[in-house]
Amino acid sequence: MDLRHLATLDAVATEGTFGKAADRLGYTQSAVSQQVAALEKAVGGAVFDRPGGPKPVRLTPLSEVVLAHGREVLARAQATEDAVERFKAGEGRVDIGTFQSVTNVILPTVVRQLLTEHPNADIRLFEEETDQPRADGLDLVFFDGRLHGDVEQVKILDDPYVLVTRPGQFPAGPVPLHALHGAAMVAQPPICDQARVERVYADAGVEPLIVFRTADNRGVLSMVRAGMGLAVVPRLALDLPTDLDTHELEEPGLSPREIYLAWQANRTLSPLAGRVIELTKQAAEQL
Amino acid sequence: MDLRHLATLDAVATEGTFGKAADRLGYTQSAVSQQVAALEKAVGGAVFDRPGGPKPVRLTPLSEVVLAHGREVLARAQATEDAVERFKAGEGRVDIGTFQSVTNVILPTVVRQLLTEHPNADIRLFEEETDQPRADGLDLVFFDGRLHGDVEQVKILDDPYVLVTRPGQFPAGPVPLHALHGAAMVAQPPICDQARVERVYADAGVEPLIVFRTADNRGVLSMVRAGMGLAVVPRLALDLPTDLDTHELEEPGLSPREIYLAWQANRTLSPLAGRVIELTKQAAEQL
DNA sequence: TCTGATGATAAGCAATGCTGGTTATTATGA
DNA sequence: TCATAATAACCAGCATTGCTTATCATCAGA
Numbered sequence A, B: 001m002d003l004r005h006l007a008t009l010d011a012v013a014t015e016g017t018f019g020k021a022a023d024r025l026g027y028t029q030s031a032v033s034q035q036v037a038a039l040e041k042a043v044g045g046a047v048f049d050r051p052g053g054p055k056p057v058r059l060t061p062l063s064e065v066v067l068a069h070g071r072e073v074l075a076r077a078q079a080t081e082d083a084v085e086r087f088k089a090g091e092g093r094v095d096i097g098t099f100q101s102v103t104n105v106i107l108p109t110v111v112r113q114l115l116t117e118h119p120n121a122d123i124r125l126f127e128e129e130t131d132q133p134r135a136d137g138l139d140l141v142f143f144d145g146r147l148h149g150d151v152e153q154v155k156i157l158d159d160p161y162v163l164v165t166r167p168g169q170f171p172a173g174p175v176p177l178h179a180l181h182g183a184a185m186v187a188q189p190p191i192c193d194q195a196r197v198e199r200v201y202a203d204a205g206v207e208p209l210i211v212f213r214t215a216d217n218r219g220v221l222s223m224v225r226a227g228m229g230l231a232v233v234p235r236l237a238l239d240l241p242t243d244l245d246t247h248e249l250e251e252p253g254l255s256p257r258e259i260y261l262a263w264q265a266n267r268t269l270s271p272l273a274g275r276v277i278e279l280t281k282q283a284a285e286q287l
Numbered sequence C: 001t002c003t004g005a006t007g008a009t010a011a012g013c014a015a016t017g018c019t020g021g022t023t024a025t026t027a028t029g030a
Numbered sequence D: 001t002c003a004t005a006a007t008a009a010c011c012a013g014c015a016t017t018g019c020t021t022a023t024c025a026t027c028a029g030a
Helices: A003-015 A018-025 A030-042 A061-089 A101-103 A107-117 A191-205 A217-225 A269-287 B002-017 B018-025 B030-044 B061-089 B099-107 B107-117 B192-202 B217-227 B270-284
Strands: A093-098 A121-126 A140-144 A151-159 A163-164 A182-186 A208-215 A231-234 A245-248 A257-264 B092-098 B122-126 B140-144 B150-160 B163-166 B184-187 B209-213 B229-235 B245-248 B256-265
Touching: A003 A018, A003 A030, A003 A061, A018 A030, A030 A140, A061 A269, A061 B061, A061 B209, A093 A269, A101 A107, A101 A121, A107 A121, A107 A269, A121 B209, A140 A151, A140 A269, A151 A269, A163 A217, A182 A191, A182 A217, A182 A231, A217 A231, A257 A269, A269 B061, B002 B018, B030 B061, B030 B229, B061 B099, B061 B270, B092 B270, B099 B122, B107 B122, B107 B270, B140 B150, B140 B270, B150 B163, B150 B270, B163 B217, B184 B192, B184 B217, B184 B229
Parallel strands: A093 A121, A093 A140, A182 A208, B092 B122, B092 B140, B184 B209
Antiparallel strands: A140 A257, A151 A257, A163 A231, A163 A245, B140 B256, B150 B256, B163 B229, B163 B245
């Protein structure tokens, strides 16, 4: 049994004659006749009574059964094609792994543009604080630093670290790294890029005194503002404008945090995911 | 897009490799490869990521869409085939037109046997008192007398008329038709075969006095029992055994009522309807 | 009796679809 | 590093499918 057979059955049942059905379907009468014969062979019984002469054919009890179910089948098949079209036009779901800075700086722009283009897009964000985020199960993952494993990734932008102090605590201008030696500091927990930051400190012989750690960027800045100590944070972690002083760090020293967008290698991406990559690159260039 | 394509997609998605899917489907790996290619051409995108080497293929986002809908389509197609099988095995509905005598004497046997053979049969009876019952819309129609029009029919049985009287009203044995001349009688309304009966009376110069007409056979017999008059009814209209006297009518005179089973000519009958005809013939022979 | 509409059928032809064999690619283990 | 195994893709060959065209048989109505 074939979808085309069912479509032909439906057309003949609606039109009343083989010839009219053929016109509707773009076939010849002969083709319809052969298709009906094939369907009758498949179901093992006549589906039309042909009165002969210029009278319309009539359904048999068997064809009532086939037609009732067959129309369901055809409807589902049509629904499948529609769903494919919608998918290719950009409907569907996209799961994105992210983290604080990206959530606050890059993604708002991307999400807004994507929803403008595809109002029915189902965008879901997953912000999980882990050292090596799970890329499987997600379509795209933002991460600060390269991901290892079977992934493709593009560098979105360099996010330089800046020293954050209470107003007037340092004279304006760049600050050398060794100024942090012995200083009281507020910092992130040593996961993600923070681990690399502290390795750079150690390699330079700088040993700050970490007096408080929190994964919440606003918490870090609040404690700087409260006078607990200094902080070295990526520029994107700042809410700009801010009432705190910011100083570049002298070169060579702490290289910028690199933000990557990654996805499973060798996998076909959905149109939506592809568009997210494009929009993200554009958004990063605007910064 | 083809049902076979969807079935192949499903098989590959389940088995993980083209070769195993081919084994399940009874094809070669090459055939599956070509079918997947055809499906990918039809939907306009890859449905599998082939990692190469002995690793299973992976679904693409597109194929998630196709597969989710496609499995629905396949399920409906299977349901269609199942429904056809059930239909051919005798499930389904059969609508039968009937009238009092048949309802009480023949149909109980037929219905009981049919339900024994096909417990899921949906039998519906329509007892309408009309002169020319509508045969369209019904699969089968019982009628007393030939139907005119585009119908096929078989004679089920001859149902001779008998005279019904209060006990002892006539001496045992056949009664001549002219004994009814001027007699008080209870009768059916002059539709169906009753019209023919009264034409036979008139042709024989017999003019009974019809004192009550009712379409209800039990009503006729009740009034005979009550002494309102005689009645001439088909033997099948009697509840046997009865407390009333019955007499055959002398030949030649009133020929038996003929009961036919009819259906639309040149129409394919359902297996169930065909079986009803068979069982009806058998039941009639038992009488 | 003729005419027009219908479906069935046969022949022809292009396209489809399967098989069998081969090739290219990748992972695995020695 | 190399051989082996497993995989999908590719290609040629062949049968089948499925359409079109043309013709025929049937039936209703003028």
